[in-house]
Amino acid sequence: TAAGHVIITAKLPPRTQALVDSCFPSQNQALTIYQWKHNKRPTRLQLLEMVKGANGILCMLTDKIDLELIEAAGPQLKIVSTMSVGYDHINITLLSSRNILVGNTPGVLTNATADIASLLVLTASRRAKEGLDAVVNRKWGSWDPNWLLGAEFTGKTLGIVGLGRIGAATAARLIPFGFSKILYSGSKPHSRTEQLLSNIAMAVSSFNNSYSPCDSSFSINFVPTDTLFSDSDVVVLCCALNDATHHLVNCSNISLFKHGAILVNPARGPIVNPEALLAGLCSGRIFAAGLDVTHIEPLTSDHPLALHPRCFILPHLGSATIQTREAMSDLALANLASGLLGKKLYHQVSA
Numbered sequence: 001t002a003a004g005h006v007i008i009t010a011k012l013p014p015r016t017q018a019l020v021d022s023c024f025p026s027q028n029q030a031l032t033i034y035q036w037k038h039n040k041r042p043t044r045l046q047l048l049e050m051v052k053g054a055n056g057i058l059c060m061l062t063d064k065i066d067l068e069l070i071e072a073a074g075p076q077l078k079i080v081s082t083m084s085v086g087y088d089h090i091n092i093t094l095l096s097s098r099n100i101l102v103g104n105t106p107g108v109l110t111n112a113t114a115d116i117a118s119l120l121v122l123t124a125s126r127r128a129k130e131g132l133d134a135v136v137n138r139k140w141g142s143w144d145p146n147w148l149l150g151a152e153f154t155g156k157t158l159g160i161v162g163l164g165r166i167g168a169a170t171a172a173r174l175i176p177f178g179f180s181k182i183l184y185s186g187s188k189p190h191s192r193t194e195q196l197l198s199n200i201a202m203a204v205s206s207f208n209n210s211y212s213p214c215d216s217s218f219s220i221n222f223v224p225t226d227t228l229f230s231d232s233d234v235v236v237l238c239c240a241l242n243d244a245t246h247h248l249v250n251c252s253n254i255s256l257f258k259h260g261a262i263l264v265n266p267a268r269g270p271i272v273n274p275e276a277l278l279a280g281l282c283s284g285r286i287f288a289a290g291l292d293v294t295h296i297e298p299l300t301s302d303h304p305l306a307l308h309p310r311c312f313i314l315p316h317l318g319s320a321t322i323q324t325r326e327a328m329s330d331l332a333l334a335n336l337a338s339g340l341l342g343k344k345l346y347h348q349v350s351a
């Protein structure tokens with residue numbers, strides 16, 4: 001049994017919540033749990049109040065874990081376990097300097113997030129927002145050869161910023177749509193992933209060739225991010241948010257994008273400067289955007305990006321499947337328990 005006082009800042013998905021409820025049916029002397037179970041997220045003040053005296057905190061990506069919060073918690077805090085792969089809400093350097101462990105949940109949300117990234121590429125390219133608006137608002141006239149023409153991918157270039165787990169899984173899903181070239185950028189080349197993605201392209205081209213012979217050349221290259229922006233038809237941002245990627249897409253480099261490019265962000269909102277994206281959409285340099293995340297969440301419905309017909313926005317649903325959320329919360333709970341017991345975390349973030 002882990003000793004101490006634990007804070008869980010949200011009600012967890014059903015299976016994990018049942019585990020919490022059954023393992024800790026009542027408060028005992030060794031371990032006490034305080035869990036925020038309201039539907040509305042706690043305010044900052046409520047969070048600061050809630051964490052007082054905690055040895056362990058299981059937090060969400062909306063809970064900012066900074067100096068103020070860890071001082072509110074107190075010096076006995078041993079472990080912060082976030083139910084997310086992203087940890088830009090946590091001051092990792094600070095926590096590490098105070099020997100507070102930080103756990104996160106990579107891997108288990110890769111497929112769900114890559115699904116959403118692919119969905120955004122398709123909906124943005126094929127103008128799904130305008131199409132849906134036409135259906136709902138009675139703007140659907142008779143079939144017209146020139147109405148709502150979108151873009152397709154055969155022979156096009158896909159740019160992936162950050163070919164980590166989610167970036168690679170997104171590329172794997174999109175290659176069968178016809179991309180003949182992948183450019184990727186990031187901190188280092190990933191030769192094994194390059195090989196695996198080339199194998200997918202080869203299998204797809206042999207399938208296609210058995211129906212209609214076509215040019216089956218495929219290439220994948222590691223390039224600087226500026227080159228990726230200027231040479232890609234579709235750009236998908238799959239990198240973490242940090243000082244180097246904050247406003248990675250900005251007012252000075254939006255003009256580098258290919259005219260008519262599609263920009264998709266399933267990662268973190270602040271990677272894109274919203275003014276730059278809006279200007280790009282208005283000038284037509286960016287043909288369409290697909291966002292699962294925005295610079296402020298929730299984005300108000302009257303924000304110019306929300307109103308733009310070619311900006312398709314989802315409310316941060318990347319990992320939102322029952323299977324994935326249960327896997328994330330299981331892992332976050334396991335990290336928390338390991339930290340309290342002084343054991344190695346399943347996934348530890350280091351500074």
Ligand code: DGY
Pocket residue numbers: 061083084085086087109267316317318319320
């Ligand atoms: C994460 O885990 O960081 C994702 O953004 C959740 O959807």
